[in-house]
Amino acid sequence: MRLSRFFLPILKENPKEAEIVSHRLMLRAGMIRQQAAGSYTFLPLGKRVLDKVCAIIREEQNRAGANEILMPTIQSADLWRESGRYDSYGKEMLRIEDRHGRDMLYGPTNEEVVTDIFRSYVRSYKDLPLNLYHIQWKFRDEVRPRFGVMRSREFLMKDAYSFDIDQASAETAYHRMFVAYLRTFQRCGLQAIPMRADTGPIGGDLSHEFIILASTGESEVFCHRDFLGLKVPDASVDFSDAAGLAEVVKTWTTPYAATDEMHDEATWSAVPAEDKVAARGIEVGHIFYFGTKYSEPLKALVTGPDGKETPVHGGSYGIGPSRLIAAIIEASHDENGIVWPKSVAPFDVGLVSMKPGDADCDAACETIYRELEAAGFDVLYDDQDTRAGAKFASMDLIGLPMQVIVGPRGAKAGEAEIKVRATGERETIPLASVVARVSA
Numbered sequence: 001m002r003l004s005r006f007f008l009p010i011l012k013e014n015p016k017e018a019e020i021v022s023h024r025l026m027l028r029a030g031m032i033r034q035q036a037a038g039s040y041t042f043l044p045l046g047k048r049v050l051d052k053v054c055a056i057i058r059e060e061q062n063r064a065g066a067n068e069i070l071m072p073t074i075q076s077a078d079l080w081r082e083s084g085r086y087d088s089y090g091k092e093m094l095r096i097e098d099r100h101g102r103d104m105l106y107g108p109t110n111e112e113v114v115t116d117i118f119r120s121y122v123r124s125y126k127d128l129p130l131n132l133y134h135i136q137w138k139f140r141d142e143v144r145p146r147f148g149v150m151r152s153r154e155f156l157m158k159d160a161y162s163f164d165i166d167q168a169s170a171e172t173a174y175h176r177m178f179v180a181y182l183r184t185f186q187r188c189g190l191q192a193i194p195m196r197a198d199t200g201p202i203g204g205d206l207s208h209e210f211i212i213l214a215s216t217g218e219s220e221v222f223c224h225r226d227f228l229g230l231k232v233p234d235a236s237v238d239f240s241d242a243a244g245l246a247e248v249v250k251t252w253t254t255p256y257a258a259t260d261e262m263h264d265e266a267t268w269s270a271v272p273a274e275d276k277v278a279a280r281g282i283e284v285g286h287i288f289y290f291g292t293k294y295s296e297p298l299k300a301l302v303t304g305p306d307g308k309e310t311p312v313h314g315g316s317y318g319i320g321p322s323r324l325i326a327a328i329i330e331a332s333h334d335e336n337g338i339v340w341p342k343s344v345a346p347f348d349v350g351l352v353s354m355k356p357g358d359a360d361c362d363a364a365c366e367t368i369y370r371e372l373e374a375a376g377f378d379v380l381y382d383d384q385d386t387r388a389g390a391k392f393a394s395m396d397l398i399g400l401p402m403q404v405i406v407g408p409r410g411a412k413a414g415e416a417e418i419k420v421r422a423t424g425e426r427e428t429i430p431l432a433s434v435v436a437r438v439s440a
């Protein structure tokens with residue numbers, strides 16, 4: 001992508017409304033634009049990161065055996081009356097009436113809709129386990145939307161829903177998502193800690209929040225230092241091995257970890273002082289096992305091996321990709337801007353021409369641009385005639401992992417400069433080695 005063709009509305013000034021670094025950097029880097037309170041447009045740079053994050057989430061959900069669907073954003077109030085949540089959900093739900101006077105709502109979550117899909121098709125334990133997920137916009141009329149996409153009213157969510165014949169198999173379904181979440185957050189460059197959590201309006205009795213430690217986090221969290229050294233299962237993890245999954249979950253739930261709502265002073269006081277991490281955290285994912293809470297009222301029944309009908313056991317599993325982007329920035333930035341982990345960077349490489357119009361410079365840049373793209377890299381090519389200082393500041397601000405800088409003198413001498421964004425390390429190399437260096 002040539003910068004001259006790319007819509008990248010960088011802000012020079014720090015926006016006054018941004019209280020935390022991720023919000024400030026997302027606005028300054030031209031990633032998002034506020035449309036109304038708690039509602040944002042993702043501009044091209046932001047959309048690219050959102051797509052990268054969603055692709056990782058999708059791969060890990062699919063690997064764990066979940067099936068992607070896409071449910072509507074507007075739901076019928078009748079389903080929520082059936083589950084009993086229409087009245088209890090309260091003011092966070094945006095209620096709408098259509099032209100025929102029918103009550104509708106903008107979905108804050110999808111347990112009802114997905115359970116309705118399930119009960120329309122599935123009758124037998126032989127069709128289980130089943131996990132259906134989608135990545136869709138949600139609306140929750142938060143009292144205090146703030147911090148940009150961290151706590152917005154309209155936000156993207158990946159929500160998955162598992163269906164199983166009994167509690168034991170539902171726990172395995174829970175473990176699958178637990179492990180998929182560990183992998184997802186690690187691939188996004190984050191260290192997420194699962195913490196026992198309150199179930200809130202989703203309900204149920206088993207629940208974990210996945211928390212990123214960050215000083216700007218909204219929750220107070222307490223955990224054992226051991227978490228910082230635990231190993232996340234690699235891609236070869238077997239999602240059909242119930243015992244293996246249970247073992248991983250056990251490892252990741254044994255050291256003490258709790259948010260303030262679930263915090264237990266007595267257990268905490270038994271943790272040695274040097275192992276205590278009391279910090280603030282950002283909730284990026286939340287998983288629930290709620291048994292038959294929805295299947296009973298909605299009559300989602302399945303026939304078991306004994307021929308008897310029972311309500312199906314359910315769980316739900318959420319990740320907020322839009323919030324996740326803000327969390328990644330909170331965890332990875334410096335005084336000059338964002339430092340993207342490679343896996344979610346909007347482009348792999350920033351190619352900076354120091355003098356567009358100079359014949360040698362243009363020729364060298366065009367060649368590198370073509371070769372890098374041919375090698376499969378996404379390149380943002382700054383082909384604009386602007387001041388050197390502004391070019392460098394913008395490149396650092398948008399945080400692409402690698403910069404390739406070509407000036408007229410270097411181009412004549414057959415050289416380019418490489419800068420690694422995370423370390424600031426620079427080196428001058430032959431033009432012919434650029435692709436190999438970027439691939440290394």
Ligand code: ATP
Pocket residue numbers: 109140142149150151152153155157200283284285286318319320321322323324
């Ligand atoms: P919170 O406690 O932060 O209000 P929640 O517990 O209500 O979140 P869940 O219902 O567990 O949220 O939603 C699943 C995921 O969706 C969360 O872990 C989070 O990543 C994301 N999410 C929830 N609310 C918001 C929001 N207002 N803005 C952005 N992302 C959100």
Ligand code: MG
Pocket residue numbers: 209283285286
């Ligand atoms: Mg939650």
